Amino acid sequence: MYMMMLPGLLYLLINNYIPMTGLFIAFKSTDYSKGIFHSDWAGFENFKYLFSTSDAWVITRNTILYNATFIILGTLLGVTVGILLSELSRKFLSRFYQTVLLLPQLMSIIIIAYIAYAFLSVDTGLINKSILPLFGIDPISWYMEASYWPFILTFIYLWKGLGYSCIIYLASILGIDKSLYESAEIDGAGKWRQIVSITLPMLKPTIITLVLMAIGTIFYADFGLFYQIPMNSGALYNTTNVIDTYVYRGLLQMNDIGMASAAGAYQSVVGFMLILLANFIVRKVDKDNALF
Amino acid sequence: MSKLINGRAVFQISINFILIMLALASILPFLLLVISSFTDEVTLTLRGYSFFPEKFSLDAYEYLFQQSTMLVRAYGITLLVTTVGTSVGLLLTSMLAYPLSRRDFSKRNVFSFIVFFTMLFNGGLVPSYLMWTGFFHIKNTIFALIVPNLLMNAFFVLLMKNYFSNNIPPELIEAAEMDGAGEYKVFFQIILPLSLPILATVGLMIGINYWNDWTNGLYYLTNPNLFSLQNLLNRILSNIQFLSTNTVSQKVTTELPSTSIRMAIAVVGMLPILVLYPFFQRYFVKGITIGSVKG
Secondary structure: HHHHHHHHHHHHHHHHHHHHHHHHHHHHHHHOOOOOOOOOOOOOOOHHHHHOOOHHHHHHHHHHHHHHHHHHHHHHHHHHHHHHHOOOOOOHHHHHHHHHHHHHOOOOHHHHHHHHHHHHHHOHHHHHHHHHHHHOOOOOOHHHHHHHHHHHHHHHHHHHHHHHHHHHHHHHHHHOHHHHHHHHHOOOOOOHHHHHHHHHHHHHHOOOOHHHHHHHHHOOOOOHHHHHHHOOOOOHHHHHHOOHHHHEEEEEEEOOOHHHHHHHHHHHHHHHHHHHHHHHHHHHHHHHHOOO | OOHHHHHHHHHHHHHHHHHHHHHHHHHHHHHHHHHHHOOOOOHHHHHOOOOOOOOOOHHHHHHHHOOOOHHHHHHHHHHHHHHHHHHHHHHHHHHHHHHHHHHOOOOHHHHHHHHHHHHHOOOOOOOOOOHHHHHOOOOOEEEEEEEOOOOHHHHHHHHHHHHHHHOOOOOHHHHHOOOOOOOHHHHHHHHHHHHHHHHHHHHHHHHHHHHHHHHHHHHHHOOOHHOOHHHHHHHHHHHHHHHHOOOOOOOHHOOOOOOHHHHHHHHHHHHHHHHHHHHHHHHHHHHEEEHOOOO
């Protein structure tokens, strides 16, 4: 038994557990000539520096606001489309729509960035070349104007994630006892009434659990979405920089290990506490759905 | 009565209408990508991306087939990484999941927690990066694309563990052990053949993760000879970004493929998923729904 588990456990040890211990790097003043272990301790200097810049506020605000928007709109859309799919009288149609809606989820974010560029490119994009002229609006430099990006990123997130979330809710709806609908029908309840009085209340535990779990990971952003879709454009950082992109740029583009590791440790620790908190609440609401 | 039937028909038509709109919204952007790859380069530059280009052309694909050793190489690397990563990953995942599913294994809860904890807490990019590059020296090796993060994750282990505990009767294992079969024999000859649905589901998800991954290449590769398809696409994309914000140097412009060629590379990159997807679709849907049920 132990022999069989060994390779997998070893992998978790190296890939997951050793980096956890690396949180101490955030408290070092890393000097490559001395190596990480022999660099001087810096105490909370890296954190002090991080929080003295406006960056800390911007990345925290962006990460949380984007994720909160994604959670609210994503749940609304997923539940709605899940209900629509469950109401289809022909099952093969439901399967067909699921297949199509899931497609964007399977493509790499890079392909999606190519598509976004085809729409948004300044001199050749579909929007600037074909759509805006119809309304007599001048071309917009999408990759230079930060104010549009909350809408663009939210739209792309919802577009990409719809298939996944509606399938989860559909599965949950299909698990509802059919006899409830039959007796409602006999009592003369219309479709709308059935959805409001049966489907939504029965979906409530699933919705609450998924939303709380999503809140637990609100401190982690989708790196690909925020790095690739805005094409790493500096003019957009104010509305596109999130903790994950900040850590990456700090580490590999600016070589500022102190800053990057402080931001990373901030994310790990606060993120961990949020997950524990979310799970604690799920346990209170509905013990069966708690993670642990 | 007929009013009721009419009402139902209207209801069905309207939900179908909404869903068709959403389905079109999911597909049309990909169609735009495909159409641009078949669009004449001059038309593309003058008129921009369009669903209805004035002039079609196969030049981009001709160029790709004749010229691009880089693309063929990247394609080969992606194939290699996906195959090796998926097989090794599937083996590691199932070999860890199986003991955790055995009710007669007294330490299973301890080990399950060790696996599960990695989903709650992680050290983040900086320590991982320093460990992989400083200690394991995987920078600019093929291992950089295979080993970090993608090989195995706790979620798949727990998914598989649940499948084993719910679908393999313990009596079956007992009977096999009575007949003198060892742990490995039971695992490889009885358990795995009985678990093909979950192996297919998890294998497919690992495979997609490898095929689509670009982050490992971004972190750990600077040598373009090792670039996977996604890394190649990524580099072209960052060059476009570079061009649009900096004064253009002659060198970069000549290195940058034309728009239709870029689109053709992207199409070639997503083609395998598009082609295989309809066949594997049910495993994906299954993967999502079992994943959402408590792990």
